[in-house]
Amino acid sequence: MLSSSQTNEARDFVFTDKEFRFLAGLANQKTGIVLTEQKRDMVYGRLTRRLRALRLRSFAEYCDLLQSDAFEDELPHLVNAITTNLTGFFREAHHFDHLHEQAAEWKRQGKKRLRLWSSACSSGMEPYSMAMTLRQSIPDIDSWDAKILATDIDSNMLAKGTAGEYGASDVEQVPPACQKAFIEPLAGGRVSMGDELRRLVTFRQLNLLESWPMRGKFDVVFCRNVVIYFDKPTKEVLFDRIADVMEPRGLLYIGHSENLHGITDRFELLGRTIYRRIR
Ligand SMILES: C[S@@+](CC[C@H](N)C(=O)[O-])C[C@H]1O[C@@H](n2cnc3c(N)ncnc32)[C@H](O)[C@@H]1O
Structure with missing residues (x-):
């Protein structure tokens, strides 16, 4: 040594x-x-x-x-x-499968307003994957009041997300039907997120440790692969604040190596790294 x-x-x-x-x-x-x-x-x-x-x-x-x-x-x-910004389209794909099933439930309920938050969105692949899932699951989503807020602390990542352009190899994990419907090829081995995705997603800079300007409640929060870098007291405060900005039975998706055991009792576990707010 x-x-x-x-x-x-x-x-x-x-x-x-x-x-x-x-x-x-x-x-x-x-x-x-x-x-x-x-x-x-x-x-x-x-x-x-x-x-x-x-x-x-x-x-x-x-x-x-x-x-x-x-x-x-x-x-x-x-x-x-x-900051470590590792991310990917449809990373931890079971979350998007679950979101797809949940969308069917919202349709049955006649829900027409949706608020989703990608709370550590990195370069935007996570919120654009959310947008593709919503568009596929709810074809008439333009007649809904649906919005995806994408936030991160890292201004370089937000610039990439806002630009919405990636290398062709970045979108290999995107299901072919979604690639065809929502992603446009550009010159030089690049691709661009189509307008149908961009219209759903808004990028903003936000530090999870500071105050949050959002007023409405979220139906879904993705908080994935960011709290692994935080200590336990920071996680406790953060998940309590996240529960406060969620609808009573809202869904929370966390990263593959994370869990809420001993951190908060405001969520129940629904499946692998999938939680529902209960209080
Ligand atoms: C490893 S990436 C995860 C990206 C995405 N959620 C995923 O799972 O693919 C972690 C992100 O958290 C962001 N981050 C770290 N600390 C943060 C903070 N205090 N507030 C907001 N974002 C933060 C980093 O900038 C980085 O983009």
Whole structure:
């Protein structure tokens, strides 16, 4: 095992324990993301790019910058660098199958208003998958009052989601019928989300730790693969707040390695990582 001074010898920038602790503390305070010692190399790799862009010579200079008047301008860059944005179309496909079945139930109930929230939407593949599922399940959705809110803390990801363009290989997991109906090929091996999807989805920046401006209640919340980065008290507060913004029997989908056991009793488990609000 290398000591931090030995590791530093092979590196372009010295990265001391003190600097790592400062950056990890700031990231945790602002985003809820816990950066343990095991994430140190990841933090180094992601932030050296930023140091080079700023033409800084050391992490000490970067920490100084974050303690100067430039803090507000630099913070979004720090946040964007430390978030992990892995996502995919129809990731954890059983959630979309379940949403499809739920849509049949809404139709039977004569429901005409729907509010869905993709609460850590990354580059938009999750909310566009939700939109495709709704369009397939409810062909007359344009006569409903249906909206999907897609939020994330990372401004770079929101820009990608809003642009709605991806590589052709990104949409391989999209069922062929959905590709045909809702995705348009572009030049250069790129594809674009069609207008029928874009009309349903609105992208906004939102930090799950801060205040939420939404007023209406959600029928469905996707909160997937984001709380894995948070500590238990942060999860407890977050899921309590999510229950508060949901319809009484609303659906919550969480990530494959997550569960609500010991976190909140406001949801009942319906199936694998699928919950219903009960209080
Ligand atoms: C691994 S991605 C998951 C994307 C998608 N939900 C999925 O499961 O495919 C996690 C996302 O959470 C976002 N995130 C992290 N901390 C956040 C916070 N405090 N508020 C809002 N989004 C956050 C990151 O920017 C990132 O895009």
